[in-house]
Amino acid sequence: VARLCGFKLGVLALFLDALKGAAPVALALYVFPNYFPTLVPAKTLVSFVGFTALAAILGHIYSYFLKFRGGKAVATTVGVYLVLLPIHLLIAAVLCILVIKRWGYVSIGSITLVCSMPVLMILSGMFTRNFSYFILAAVIAALVVYSHRDNIVRLIAGEEKTWRKADLAADFAAVQDANIAEKADAAFSGEKTAAPDDKQPEEPKENGRG
Numbered sequence: 001v002a003r004l005c006g007f008k009l010g011v012l013a014l015f016l017d018a019l020k021g022a023a024p025v026a027l028a029l030y031v032f033p034n035y036f037p038t039l040v041p042a043k044t045l046v047s048f049v050g051f052t053a054l055a056a057i058l059g060h061i062y063s064y065f066l067k068f069r070g071g072k073a074v075a076t077t078v079g080v081y082l083v084l085l086p087i088h089l090l091i092a093a094v095l096c097i098l099v100i101k102r103w104g105y106v107s108i109g110s111i112t113l114v115c116s117m118p119v120l121m122i123l124s125g126m127f128t129r130n131f132s133y134f135i136l137a138a139v140i141a142a143l144v145v146y147s148h149r150d151n152i153v154r155l156i157a158g159e160e161k162t163w164r165k166a167d168l169a170a171d172f173a174a175v176q177d178a179n180i181a182e183k184a185d186a187a188f189s190g191e192k193t194a195a196p197d198d199k200q201p202e203e204p205k206e207n208g209r210g
Contacts, residue, residue, distance in 0.1 A: 021079025
């Protein structure tokens with residue numbers, strides 16, 4: 001969004017997408033157990049939170065309002081982890097930024113972020129303490145990677161758009177040059193078509209009588 005519509009709209013879209021993940025998970029984790037304990041018993045809380053998180057992410061990738069098409073769900077995933085695993089998210093976000101800074105591809109950084117979450121859970125020992133959240137992180141990683149399948153194909157083909165300003169400027173200049181060349185060719189073709197091929201013979205003048 002930021003690349004196409006500008007920085008401000010990009011930040012707004014990021015915030016709203018993250019909110020779509022954070023708000024329902026926060027409600028499931030904190031509000032329902034405290035105010036509606038009969039609806040969400042303690043023994044089913046983890047499962048309830050996990051399904052809520054998956055519903056938010058699936059709802060973004062396959063939006064009912066967009067004929068079951070949507071986005072990559074990276075920001076929504078960030079919102080989910082902001083509530084559930086904020087420390088792990090912070091480390092994953094640093095890795096994501098480093099990858100984008102090194103290679104310039106947001107898609108690679110996004111994939112790094114979601115795939116590093118289950119790995120970080122293993123390294124921190126949370127894998128054994130909360131296996132349900134580990135399964136959730138693995139499923140989320142698979143969903144987000146699958147949503148980037150077109151980006152992966154473009155990366156392999158060397159056609160993925162980069163985030164670096166120099167490369168973006170080069171792409172823009174190339175498009176501008178192509179447009180100028182196309183207009184020049186069209187103008188040249190028009191002039192060639194309009195130019196007469198052969199001169200029309202002049203009609204003989206009648207000689208006047210003296």
